[in-house]
Amino acid sequence: MEDVIEQLLQQQAVIQQLQIEMAAKDQKTKVLEQNAQAFRQEIKALQQRSIYRCERGELVAPNPAFIRGSGFRFVDLAATFNRTFQTTPVVTVCLNYLANLSGTGLRVNASVISVCRTHMSVRIATWANTRLYSAGVYWMACA
Known part of the structure; x- marks a missing residue:
């Protein structure tokens, strides 16, 4: 029984670590998506700009x-x-x-x-x- 409890505690620690890592990756993904959106807006603005002469x-x-x-x-x-x-x-x-x-x-x-x-x-x-x-x-x- 103690072995089972020990294994459950270890698995719970692994799950918590994975949740922390996933949250960090989610945050990085949000930042990358925001940067990509900003770049798309800059590109759109440049495409709309005309050089007349x-x-x-x-x-x-x-x-x-x-x-x-x-x-x-x-x-x-x-x-x-x-x-x-x-x-x-x-x-x-x-x-x-x-x-x-x-x-x-x-x-x-x-x-x-x-x-x-x-x-x-x-x-x-x-x-x-x-x-x-x-x-x-x-x-x-x-x-």
């Missing part, structure tokens, strides 16, 4: 923009769009031109600093002892 161009810092000085130095360059966008566009920039003085480190950064429906600004920067004759970027604006 894109514009592209090039901006080049004047020579010799970064020959003198040391430390952080920058040039802000602006572009006016050919036509006003219906909404503020998303702008992407990439470096397309670098001319540096040999023997110095090559440090350069290009970033969008402001965007509105009619124009945008890009900052080209360098720092430390880098000596750049010039630098340029390609840009693309889409909305």
Whole structure:
């Protein structure tokens, strides 16, 4: 009789452990379902978004923009769009031109600093002892 009671107690402990594990898995499943629903909503929003047009161009810092000085130095360059966008566009920039003085480190950064429906600004920067004759970027604006 004691053996039977011992076995029942062991089985009850196993059942309780399984119930705890199942509850944890149920909670993880709920979180995954919520994440999946959020992703589906994001995808739907992106599918409904239309890109009506894109514009592209090039901006080049004047020579010799970064020959003198040391430390952080920058040039802000602006572009006016050919036509006003219906909404503020998303702008992407990439470096397309670098001319540096040999023997110095090559440090350069290009970033969008402001965007509105009619124009945008890009900052080209360098720092430390880098000596750049010039630098340029390609840009693309889409909305």
